[in-house]
Amino acid sequence: MSSTRYDRQMRLWGENGQKLLSSAKILVLDAGATSAEAAKNLILGGISQLTMCDSPKRMVEERDLGNNFMTSLSFEKGDEDEGDDDANDDALVLERTKRIKRGDMVCKHLKLLNRNVEVNFWEEDPREMIERFRRGEEDKEEDKEELRHHRLQDFDVILASQLDEPTMIKLDDICQKLGKKLLTLRSNGCFGTVKISGAKTHCVVEAKPENRKMDLRLSESGVFTELEEFAEKFEDLEAMDEQRFAHVPWAVLLLVAKKRFDEKQRQTLEDGDYEAQKQFKEFLKSMRRTKTELNFEEALENVRMAWQKPDVPENVSECFEKLPREFRSVTEEGDGVVMMDTETTLSSSDVVSITDVGASDVSTKLFWIFVAALEEFTKRNKKFLPLDAGALPDMTSTTDAFVGLQRVYLEKAQKDQREMLRIVKETIVPNLKTTTRSNDNNSTSVRHGSKIVDVIEKDVDEKQLEEFCIKFCKNARDIRFVSFTSLADERDIWRWENKPEHEGKKAQVASFLAVDSPQRVCAYSYALLRASDAFEAKLCRKAGTYAPEEGVDNVVASSGTEKGKSMLFHRMTSDCAELRALVTKNLEAAMFQSFSTSTSPTKMDVVEKPPSDDADAVNDDGGNGSNNIKAAKAEEAGKFLERLAWEVVRSQGGEIHAVASVVGGVASQEAIKLITGQFVPSHGRVCVHLADGSSAVLP
């Protein structure tokens, strides 16, 4: 039943992925539309347990019924309704509904989605909860009895929605300490954004890219002798009948042809030389009997494979670079293999301990052990990675030839897997165990080293290790290491604070804000979202709305009467100006930098101007021609910001269902990637703007 129910998704992440998903426990803070949508998708996917934290004081409101599908009118009779059966029932239904806690109702509806999933309602205001955890849980006096069983460390992934930036940063700190992944979600008018933070890194073995690179090992002789032997059976092409001739697999054809080509013609040409490839192509063509053999067509299309050099892809070498310190000392000493120091120039700050890269769980430790082994493997095998037999493409061939070829690749892949396992057991593990080193100045790393070994000796048995090895080798080409910026760092970047380590990211932000940037709408919208939070903190109301104590009826104010119109216009214009000022306060330099670099990178005089609330002030700067252009661009940027601010004010920061649904959808996709350890989660801030369909991933 359950495998049929999940069939369509298991075709993506397989049984293993589903197994991980079905044991995942997820916490969602807030029970609004955005959270409810994310929760919905995860529950449908078949997680183990979902807990939703929402303030017990927050009752269902009418606008929940207009934007949250996990709410509905309640026709259930409450105790207070006794005897009221017939009187004014419509109003009664609504009133009764409004007496239900929002979290209660949302959880009830969520439960209906999938009876295999446990859904709990954690009755506490998320802000208070975060405060409580920040103070530390030992603060037992205030700790209410019923809250005690909820502990953040029990959850695998935490989602938090519609919380303001300072609160999210507090939560992020807690999650970082616990090593938990945090997803923060916001829907604000037509703009929505999702960001992963908490635990700083994520390792992916099964990235499952759409286009896997072929690794056929045709170029180096002496490395894959089994294949060469197999190809020798086909050397006498001339003796074959037409049927057999047209069904020699193209990989074999290339090998046979290249051997002949090398013997006869190519003497002086460099490997991979364009001219050599061209000549080889002609040579291959000359071998055809007719011009229609499909296997030759395929071989001609894949000529470059005959020269494909073994390489360590960028994503893999990045993993090597990030290899934690513990392994570094290991490999430097082990077997006299000296690595890293000659080829890579890494500053010591880049070399971190395994605890810093968030290696708290078994699979992450295994990941790093195998990355270390992989590096060793490439050293020993002329930069080849372990072979993935599954990457052998279909080719025109007889059944026998193709199945035979498959077997050759499979056996080689298994041989590589055995070698990897041997490296792990005979080189990496013993070296990690080495407790003393003469020049060791960091005893903690050694201690960690032996801790890592525990994984192999205690946490996993022989069979699990072998399984992991096979999985790792099959995906060796696609392993990924993703690191996430913390929310506090992100805040500092957007505040344009002067921190040397942020300069690179600030430059990226500036380019996103540039006039001709296609991501400009999203970049400014995010800046405006931060400004909206500041606005709300300052004025205790959302931009574009009237505070309750102002005594203004929102309905009248937004009605079509002249009075309403002029009131609204005034409110919108002034809020708009406030938002704009809040953005320029932090980002004026960035806005200027972004356009000055796009025109003349040397002229930085405008940037040095003291920040002012009015970007148009640059107008006065006038003088030479380039300054005029800059002034025009500054005006443009100011105008753009003003208009975008207007859209924010227009939407009153509402949680529009469609936006909530997109944000919830993106967040649940990312959560699934984090839980299954498959596919690659986004390292940056994913932004969507439904007003024009634009999007961005901010650094």
Added chain:
Amino acid sequence: MDEDRAKDDDDSEGNFDDVNEDKNDGDRFFCKNPTERWADVDPLCARAGSGIFTDVDDFDGEGDGFSPDPSLLSLVRENIKVLVVGAGGLGCELLKDLTLSGFKHIDVIDMDTIDVSNLNRQFLFTEEDVGEPKATRAARAVNRRVRGAKVTGHYKRIEDMEDNWYRQFHVVVMGLDSIEARRYINKVYCSFLEFERESGEAREGTWTPLIDGGTEGFKGHARVIIPGKTPCFECTTWLFPPQTTFPLCTIAETPRSAAHCIEHAKIVQFPEEYTDEKEGGVKGGSGGGVTFDGDNPDHVTWVYKRALKRAESFGIPGVTYNHTLGVVKNIVPAIPSTNAIVSAYCAFEAFKIATGCLKSMDNYVMYAGSDKVYQNLMKLYKDEGCSQCGRGLFVQHVFDLEEATLADVLDAIESEHENTFGKREKEKEEDNVKKKDNKEGDKKEKDDMMDTAKGITGVSSDGATVWMGGVLASQYEENLSKLASDAFSVTIVANDDEEEKDDDESTRNKKTVVEKTIHVNSAKLPSPLRVGLVFEAKSRTRRKTSKEGKEREREREEVRTDTATERERHRV
């Protein structure tokens, strides 16, 4: 009411009977302060835009061509009818998103019933619904949850609905998984297009916006099609890669993969060897009458076993039941998250179009989530010669309503075509010759496809075939001499108190000229073609029209004016 209440007592989700729902307007629950419920979307309708998304330059807070109105949302709510095609993964999401965007009148059509494997994403259904029609169950579930929504489900094939049924909708949202179905809906709505004779532009009010969503695994797309204005589905069929099919000789002689063996069992062995035990040994294939059904577990098991046997004999690994199911049903992986993203984009576009509060996206957005998050907003371009949304052929000749026969019309079309397209065809031909060098195979395939697409010569009007050539020519021979105006039910009513056929200012009083769009499919034409004709009542006598035809005309006219005024009001 009491009845509803009684049933609802046990559960807030309730067994609210949707028959009663029709009697009662669910909005009544919110009558005290209706805007409060829509407080999140309403400001977009009630407040002016900045022009940032509409390319309007002189922003003064007064608006950007969009006139905000506090009553706009309720106008849309009461007057706009939305069609959702498909009640599957996207359809469920769409119904949720549309009703929560404020839409009230929604029709949903789907020919499928609910399967267990749908439940991981089609959240409007539960285990109890398995085997029930998707469309009606989905409609019921949404109506219960979102009070006030009036979703009507149609357990029908899209081909079963009349053109006039399709004409009642102002916005169409497609949540489909097949290219064929998309092409069909696209064709239906393109056929409603009329073009201005002078400018060649699509005539205001004859287009219906189509919004299309699609997903596969972590990837998805959403796009907006305004037939006649922006590229239609047919303009951009290149977006969809050709399906992977295996050459029959590979399957039969040199199988190399599990899929080859499975295909062989399905295509070759099943029709020849399958016997249905339950049906008393009915044989498979065209002779026996049992055709392969991917939803029939007996059939799939049979194919799986044969494929496994075959694979073993060839030494091919990898045939599993699950893989067999995937191959024979051409299963596309699907997850709820992606559906949620794509549907929400589509629903919000529908909201933008219906209210006019923001400009439509221009015009295709894709989302890919498997390797980090990649999104892209693309602008697709119209194929000016598109057989569906292009203006097609306009026959300059004015036909006499009383005298022109079908044969006359066909002759005129052919010669007009020669004049208009002859040159273009020639250019294309030359183009093809140039490409021939490297695309030899492709071209041949394309030509083959063209030939089948051309099919038999035929003429259709208002979606019904009125004349057909080819093998049945003799039967239809006599039709050629019939009056064209009868065949196309062209009527001219020249009177003051009866309905007027054409609103055009110049003909308002005389009413002697009428335009008619028909569709012609002929071997002489490159593809099925829209043809505009003009008829004139030279004798100016009043033609008697059949009651039926007149009523249909009137209905159409009403729908069209409705749409036109709506559009006028909320035009982006």
